[in-house]
Amino acid sequence: MASNKMILEASAKHPQPGTAFQYGTAGFRMKADLLDSVVFRVGLLAALRSRKLNGQTIGVMITASHNPPVDNGVKLVDPMGEMLEGSWEPHATLLANAKTDQELLDTYNWLAREVKANTDAPAHVIFARDTRASGPRLVECLTDALKAAGAEYTDYKILTTPQLHYLVRCVNTKGTQYEYGEASEEGYYKKLGEAFKTAMTHRKTSGSVTVDCANGVGGPKLRELIKYLPRGAEGGVDIKVVNDDVVNPDILNSNCGADYVKTQQRAPPSSKANPMDRCCSLDGDADRVVYYFIDESNTFRLLDGDRIATLAASFIRDLARGAGLLDELNIGVVQTAYANGASTNFVTQNLKLPVVCTSTGVKHLHHAAMRFDVGVYFEANGHGTVIFSDRALRTLDKYEPKSPAQHDALKILRALTDLINQAVGDALSDMLLVEVILAHKSITVNEWLNTYIDLPNRLVRVEVPDRNNFTTVEGTAERRLASPAKVQQLIDELVGKYKQGRAFARASGTEDAVRVYAEASTRAEADDLASKVAGIVRSQAASTA
Ligand SMILES: CC(=O)N[C@H]1[C@@H](OP(=O)(O)O)O[C@H](CO)[C@@H](O)[C@@H]1O
Numbered sequence: 001m002a003s004n005k006m007i008l009e010a011s012a013k014h015p016q017p018g019t020a021f022q023y024g025t026a027g028f029r030m031k032a033d034l035l036d037s038v039v040f041r042v043g044l045l046a047a048l049r050s051r052k053l054n055g056q057t058i059g060v061m062i063t064a065s066h067n068p069p070v071d072n073g074v075k076l077v078d079p080m081g082e083m084l085e086g087s088w089e090p091h092a093t094l095l096a097n098a099k100t101d102q103e104l105l106d107t108y109n110w111l112a113r114e115v116k117a118n119t120d121a122p123a124h125v126i127f128a129r130d131t132r133a134s135g136p137r138l139v140e141c142l143t144d145a146l147k148a149a150g151a152e153y154t155d156y157k158i159l160t161t162p163q164l165h166y167l168v169r170c171v172n173t174k175g176t177q178y179e180y181g182e183a184s185e186e187g188y189y190k191k192l193g194e195a196f197k198t199a200m201t202h203r204k205t206s207g208s209v210t211v212d213c214a215n216g217v218g219g220p221k222l223r224e225l226i227k228y229l230p231r232g233a234e235g236g237v238d239i240k241v242v243n244d245d246v247v248n249p250d251i252l253n254s255n256c257g258a259d260y261v262k263t264q265q266r267a268p269p270s271s272k273a274n275p276m277d278r279c280c281s282l283d284g285d286a287d288r289v290v291y292y293f294i295d296e297s298n299t300f301r302l303l304d305g306d307r308i309a310t311l312a313a314s315f316i317r318d319l320a321r322g323a324g325l326l327d328e329l330n331i332g333v334v335q336t337a338y339a340n341g342a343s344t345n346f347v348t349q350n351l352k353l354p355v356v357c358t359s360t361g362v363k364h365l366h367h368a369a370m371r372f373d374v375g376v377y378f379e380a381n382g383h384g385t386v387i388f389s390d391r392a393l394r395t396l397d398k399y400e401p402k403s404p405a406q407h408d409a410l411k412i413l414r415a416l417t418d419l420i421n422q423a424v425g426d427a428l429s430d431m432l433l434v435e436v437i438l439a440h441k442s443i444t445v446n447e448w449l450n451t452y453i454d455l456p457n458r459l460v461r462v463e464v465p466d467r468n469n470f471t472t473v474e475g476t477a478e479r480r481l482a483s484p485a486k487v488q489q490l491i492d493e494l495v496g497k498y499k500q501g502r503a504f505a506r507a508s509g510t511e512d513a514v515r516v517y518a519e520a521s522t523r524a525e526a527d528d529l530a531s532k533v534a535g536i537v538r539s540q541a542a543s544t545a
C-alpha cells in the first residue's frame with residue numbers, strides 16, 4: 001500500500017540535484033552521478049503506469065547504451081514490450097523536475113488523478129540493468145521508489161535491453177492466445193535457439209562470424225545464447241566472441257561496438273579479422289547491430305541497418321512468394337530520412353515493396369511498421385527489427401501449403417516469427433536473422449554488399465547556440481525545416497545543383513546539436529553538399545541567436 005509519508009521519506013534519500021531533465025528519444029540519459037533522483041522518480045511513474053493499465057507489468061531498463069561508461073540512463077517499457085507511450089513522456093519529465101520532496105509528492109498525486117490511476121491498486125514492475133558500475137546504486141534508487149509506491153517487483157539483474165523487453169511481453173501475454181514465450185532469461189535463449197535451428201534446416205553458414213560486443217552486456221549474453229545454437233558443422237553457425245570484457249567497466253564502448261564502427265567507418269582497432277571475414281558489432285546494451293568486412297584491397301565495408309533491412313525484406317518477400325502468400329501478406333519497409341537513397345530505390349524498384357519514411361527514433365518506425373502485415377524497420381545505425389501483425393501470424397498458422405516447396409517456405413517464415421524479437425530491435429536476434437539469410441541465399445558479405453551501390457553520403461554534427469530554433473515541418477518526417485526562416489529555401493536551392501543530391505538538417509533529439517545529412521552521386525559532391533548545408537545552418541543559427 002502506497003503512503004504519502006513513505007514516498008516523502010524515500011524521496012528525501014534521493015534529492016533532485018537542481019538539473020533540468022528531459023525524457024528524450026531514449027529515456028533519460030546522462031552522467032550517472034546525476035541520475036539517482038531521476039531513477040527514483042521513474043520508479044514512481046512505472047508503478048503509476050502499471051496501475052493505470054490494470055496492473056499489467058511495466059519494465060524499467062537501466063542503461064546508457066553506446067554512451068561512455070560514466071553515463072547511465074533509464075527508460076520505461078510498456079506491456080507488449082514496446083517503448084513507453086509518447087503521451088507519458090512529459091509525465092516522466094514533470095516528475096523528474098519536481099524541485100523538492102513535497103513538490104514531487106504533490107506532482108505524483110496530481111498525476112495519478114490526471115491519468116485516473118488508483119494509487120492503491122496493484123502495480124507490477126520488472127527491471128534490469130546493463131554492466132555499468134553505477135547500475136547497482138541506481139537499482140537501489142529504483143527499488144526505494146517501488147517499495148514506497150507499494151509496487152510488486154522482480155529484479156532480473158543484468159540483461160540486454162531487448163531481453164527485458166522480451167520478458168515484459170512474456171509476462172503480460174502469459175496464458176493468452178498470444179503468449180510470447182517463457183518469462184525467463186533461459187526462455188529467451190530457448191526460443192531463439194529453437195527458431196534458429198528450424199530456420200537453418202538443410203542449410204549451413206559459410207565460415208564464422210566475429211561478434212564485437214562493445215565490452216558490454218551483449219558479451220556474456222551471447223556466450224550464453226551460443227549454448228543453445230547448433231555449431232557450423234551441425235548446420236548452425238560458428239560465432240567468435242570478441243570485446244566481451246565486462247570485468248573492467250571502463251572499457252565499455254571504448255574503441256569498439258556498433259556506434260564506433262558506424263560513426264568512425266572502421267573496424268575496431270583491436271580487430272584481428274582477415275580480409276573478407278564476416279564481422280559484426282553490437283552496441284553497449286545489444287539493441288543495435290551492424291555488419292562489416294575488410295575487402296581484398298583492404299578497404300573497410302559497412303553493412304548497416306539499411307543493408308539489413310533490404311536483405312530481410314528481400315528474403316521475406318521471396319519466402320512469402322515461395323509459400324504462395326505474397327498476395328495475402330502486405331509487406332513494407334520503414335526507414336528514416338537517414339536511410340541511403342540507394343536502399344530506398346532498391347526496395348521500391350527491385351523488390352517492388354512500399355517504403356514509409358518516419359521521424360528519427362525507433363518508436364516512430366515501430367509504430368509505422370505496425371500498419372503492415374510484415375513491417376521491416378531499421379534505422380541506418382542498426383536499430384530495428386521485423387514485426388508480424390496478428391493477422392499475418394493467423395495467416396501463417398492456418399495456411400495449408402499446396403506443394404513441398406510451399407511447405408518449406410512456410411516453415412521458414414514461421415520460424416522467423418519466433419527468431420525475430422517482436423517487441424523491439426534486438427542485436428542478438430537480428431544477427432541470427434542475418435546469418436540465416438546469408439546461409440539461405442548462399443551469399444558472402446561481398447555479394448550482399450553488391451546487391452546495390454550506396455550513394456556517397458556524409459553526416460555532419462553542427463553545434464549551434466540553440467538547437468530548439470530548428471523545427472521541422474509536420475508531416476515531412478523531419479526532412480524539411482520550418483524554422484529558422486529561409487534555411488529550407490537556401491538548402492533547396494543548393495541541393496538542386498548536385499546530381500542525385502539530397503540533404504536535410506534537423507535538431508538532434510539526443511545531443512545538443514543540429515545534424516546535417518547529405519548524399520550525392522560522387523564522394524566529392526556529397527562532402528561538398530554537406531559542408532555547404534552545414535555552413536547555411538551555422539550562419540542562420542547565428543543570425544537567429
Ligand atoms: C542520425 C542518428 O543516428 N540518430 C540517432 C540518435 O538520434 P538523434 O535524434 O539524431 O540524436 O539517437 C537515437 C537514439 O539512440 C537513434 O534512434 C537515432 O537513430
Ligand SMILES: [Mg+2]
Nearest residue numbers: 065283285287
Ligand atoms: Mg542501444
